Amino acid sequence: xxxxxxxxxxxxxxxxxxxxxxxxxxxxxxxxxxxxxxxxxxxxxxxxxxxxxxxxxxxxxxxxxxxxxxxxxxxxxxxxxxxxxxxxxxxxxxxxxxxxxxxxxxxxxxxxxxxxxxxxxxxxxxxxxxxxxxxxxxxxxxxxxxxxxxxxxxxxxxxxxxxxxxxxxxxxxxxxxxxxxxxxxxxxxxxxxxxxxxxxxxxxxxxxxxxxxxxxxxxxxxxxxxxxxxxxxxxxxxxxxxxxxxxxxxxxxxxxxxxx
Ligand SMILES: NC(=O)c1ccc[n+]([C@@H]2O[C@H](COP(=O)([O-])OP(=O)(O)OC[C@H]3O[C@@H](n4cnc5c(N)ncnc54)[C@H](O)[C@@H]3O)[C@@H](O)[C@H]2O)c1
Numbered sequence: 001x002x003x004x005x006x007x008x009x010x011x012x013x014x015x016x017x018x019x020x021x022x023x024x025x026x027x028x029x030x031x032x033x034x035x036x037x038x039x040x041x042x043x044x045x046x047x048x049x050x051x052x053x054x055x056x057x058x059x060x061x062x063x064x065x066x067x068x069x070x071x072x073x074x075x076x077x078x079x080x081x082x083x084x085x086x087x088x089x090x091x092x093x094x095x096x097x098x099x100x101x102x103x104x105x106x107x108x109x110x111x112x113x114x115x116x117x118x119x120x121x122x123x124x125x126x127x128x129x130x131x132x133x134x135x136x137x138x139x140x141x142x143x144x145x146x147x148x149x150x151x152x153x154x155x156x157x158x159x160x161x162x163x164x165x166x167x168x169x170x171x172x173x174x175x176x177x178x179x180x181x182x183x184x185x186x187x188x189x190x191x192x193x194x195x196x197x198x199x200x201x202x203x204x205x206x207x208x209x210x211x212x213x214x215x216x217x218x219x220x221x222x223x224x225x226x227x228x229x230x231x232x233x234x235x236x237x238x239x240x241x242x243x244x245x246x247x248x249x250x251x252x253x254x255x256x257x258x259x260x
Contacts, residue, residue, distance in 0.1 A: 002231040004029035007082040012092030014041035016193030020219035026057045033078040035061045065119030075126045087230045090123035090142040097154040116161035136180035144185045173239030189245030192216035212247030
């Protein structure tokens with residue numbers, strides 16, 4: 001078990017990529033604070049994991065990652081329940097948007113930045129301080145997106161926030177290296193979670209066709225990579241972006257070319 005004895009905080013842990021990662025971490029021997037804006041869904045996830053034979057391996061915590069005091073309280077809660085923190089997965093996020101010229105800044109800019117950008121900054125800051133207090137060590141993994149590296153429809157603000165996550169990761173790796181802390185960002189492509197599953201079958205098929213295997217990535221496949229990145233086996237990966245996009249970023253469109 002590659003995460004035996006590790007204590008992790010996973011934000012957005014009640015759904016999608018976060019929930020799959022909670023389940024994977026527990027199977028790998030970690031104890032996890034499932035942190036989400038919905039305490040009810042976080043508690044439900046924790047109860048189900050306990051019922052599956054992992055009693056005591058998780059605890060639920062309500063957090064709005066866009067509020068620093070709540071993120072600090074989340075880190076303190078993990079220490080209170082499990083004694084320390086070894087890994088934080090800054091994964092909570094919201095998506096959506098409108099064409100730029102239809103923006104109302106107070107609706108289309110600030111709210112997404114608060115969760116997707118500020119939330120990751122707060123997680124890095126609060127966990128970084130805890131890591132230092134513990135005497136060093138620790139891993140910070142943060143969820144960016146393919147959109148953090150490119151322009152796309154309806155994602156003017158989302159792309160900016162996800163680009164900031166990549167920048168935060170580089171800077172955190174640099175600044176926290178003296179405390180033995182590693183930081184890594186992941187860029188998922190098209191993952192079959194509620195963010196994508198809300199769309200029509202036709203649109204989901206289009207999304208799938210943008211990836212090399214012509215299918216949506218399963219959240220469990222992202223979780224497998226995050227578990228590796230959190231483990232000591234990934235000690236040489238630091239400050240960089242790990243693409244988990246099934247080739248999305250390496251090709252544009254599959255063409256039916258005649259042989260020539
Ligand atoms: N699904 C995809 O295709 C995809 C692709 C690239 C990146 N991502 C990113 O992956 C991450 C997880 O997304 P997902 O697809 O699993 O979505 P999801 O909606 O299934 O899960 C997101 C979770 O975050 C929680 N959350 C939302 N706002 C919060 C807040 N302010 N504080 C605490 N928790 C909050 C939600 O309650 C939810 O449980 C997000 O950062 C998203 O931007 C997703």
